[in-house]
Amino acid sequence: xxxxxxxTNPFKFWKEMTQNWTEAWTKNAGPWPNFDTANMFNQxxxxxxxxxxxxxxxWQQVLKQYFDSWSxxxxxxxxxxxxxxxxxxxxxxxxxxLETLAASFAQAMSTEAYSSLLGKTIEQGLTWQxxxxxxxxxxxxxxxxxxxxxxxxxxxxxxERVIGIEERLEELEExxxxxxxxxxxxxxxxxxRGRARTSADADGATA
Amino acid sequence: xxxxxxxxxxxxWGEIAEEHKxxxxxxxxxxxxxxxxxxxxxxxxxxxVTLNGICLGGTICSCFLALNPDAPVRNFVCMVAPxxxxxxxxxxxxxxxxxxxxxxxxxxxxxxxxxxxxTAFKMLRPTQDAQAMSAIWANxxxxxxxxxxxxxxxxxxDYIGMPGRFFSQLSKDLYANNRLVGKQFKIxxxxxxLGAVRQPILVVxxxxxxxxxxxxxxxxxxxxxxxxxxxxxxxxxxISVFSGRQANQNLWPKVADWLSTRCG
Numbered sequence: 001x002x003x004x005x006x007x008t009n010p011f012k013f014w015k016e017m018t019q020n021w022t023e024a025w026t027k028n029a030g031p032w033p034n035f036d037t038a039n040m041f042n043q044x045x046x047x048x049x050x051x052x053x054x055x056x057x058x059w060q061q062v063l064k065q066y067f068d069s070w071s072x073x074x075x076x077x078x079x080x081x082x083x084x085x086x087x088x089x090x091x092x093x094x095x096x097x098l099e100t101l102a103a104s105f106a107q108a109m110s111t112e113a114y115s116s117l118l119g120k121t122i123e124q125g126l127t128w129q130x131x132x133x134x135x136x137x138x139x140x141x142x143x144x145x146x147x148x149x150x151x152x153x154x155x156x157x158x159x160e161r162v163i164g165i166e167e168r169l170e171e172l173e174e175x176x177x178x179x180x181x182x183x184x185x186x187x188x189x190x191x192x193r194g195r196a197r198t199s200a201d202a203d204g205a206t207a
Numbered sequence: 208x209x210x211x212x213x214x215x216x217x218x219x220w221g222e223i224a225e226e227h228k229x230x231x232x233x234x235x236x237x238x239x240x241x242x243x244x245x246x247x248x249x250x251x252x253x254x255x256v257t258l259n260g261i262c263l264g265g266t267i268c269s270c271f272l273a274l275n276p277d278a279p280v281r282n283f284v285c286m287v288a289p290x291x292x293x294x295x296x297x298x299x300x301x302x303x304x305x306x307x308x309x310x311x312x313x314x315x316x317x318x319x320x321x322x323x324x325x326t327a328f329k330m331l332r333p334t335q336d337a338q339a340m341s342a343i344w345a346n347x348x349x350x351x352x353x354x355x356x357x358x359x360x361x362x363x364x365d366y367i368g369m370p371g372r373f374f375s376q377l378s379k380d381l382y383a384n385n386r387l388v389g390k391q392f393k394i395x396x397x398x399x400x401l402g403a404v405r406q407p408i409l410v411v412x413x414x415x416x417x418x419x420x421x422x423x424x425x426x427x428x429x430x431x432x433x434x435x436x437x438x439x440x441x442x443x444x445x446i447s448v449f450s451g452r453q454a455n456q457n458l459w460p461k462v463a464d465w466l467s468t469r470c471g
Contacts, residue, residue: 094341101333102338106332109330115303116303119305119306119307129315159224159225160226167238174242
């Protein structure tokens, strides 16, 4: 088992998988059928594009393959000679393999083809989500209303209002700070000190 | 830094949710940062501050200094901050203006959810978790390593979201079109020209940073007008540069040394 071969196989595996998923995506994200609201959740369960759309899932499968190959490597090469040296050597090779794999990923993911794939995948996922929520939201809102609970959009508006109030408060604090600073600066001017002295003298004369 | 006698004030992102979708560079540069500086000055009774921006915080600070040349800022330390987005690594490739549906994403989520940020960062190096696990397996007998790993791992995977408007500007203006370097990036209609930055400046990058590669951070050096400027590229990855044992050995002594001759 060389580093080269173990790094190349998962890469091919990953490449084929992403190609297949993109193809499936393109087909599924074409003209979208109207939601059958009565059967919506069955539809959702039978086709859930979020799962394959998460590219991290791809990596996890590649890593799983790597762990399998590691297990095989362990069984073939080390199980009979589990000395500390053999173990350390295996660990070193394993880290080398991961490093090679990381470099392969970085190279593949920096291509324009990958950017296009990623962009298309996200776009299709978002489009699908939009359609799904457009169909689901009115029903969710109706249920919440029946229980006298606020909807998500109402909560968003409430939070926006709170943020607006916070913002106004910050502005008032800043204005207040500036006014206090101006008053402090005025107190430091000779004219202000003179006025304060005159006032004190007058107070003394009165007393 | 605090142990060396500096008054340190921190400003972090906070919790970003859908209701923050309209926050953009304008808010960070024109409202939040100036207020934080004023607050720090009032609390410390100082006349000037040293700004230390990390990652996008450094980008924000750079924009602030460019638009406010008279701000009460004596020095600027800019760490692993993306400035020249043409060298922005994989994020540059992924946020390609031709393919990435920025508007659709902002419209759908009001920004970038924390979970999506997590996925994006993990995608940068898909083998990272396996490598980290292998490393901890190899070092499990070292108590310090395990403690440090636990702390860093919790912090490094505690992702936060990004407001929609901010992400839109970052994706379209900066990553896709590199407008900061081209002097075409505008904040509230004002063009950001980093040539207006004249403070003494220390730019730090990490040699193995895959989020902000060294060249993306180093770009600031060529754009500012500061006469007193220094660039340091430290070994290691992004996080280890400014936190953990390695940071205490390399970065923070360097920053303290640099500041010692520039702070009154």
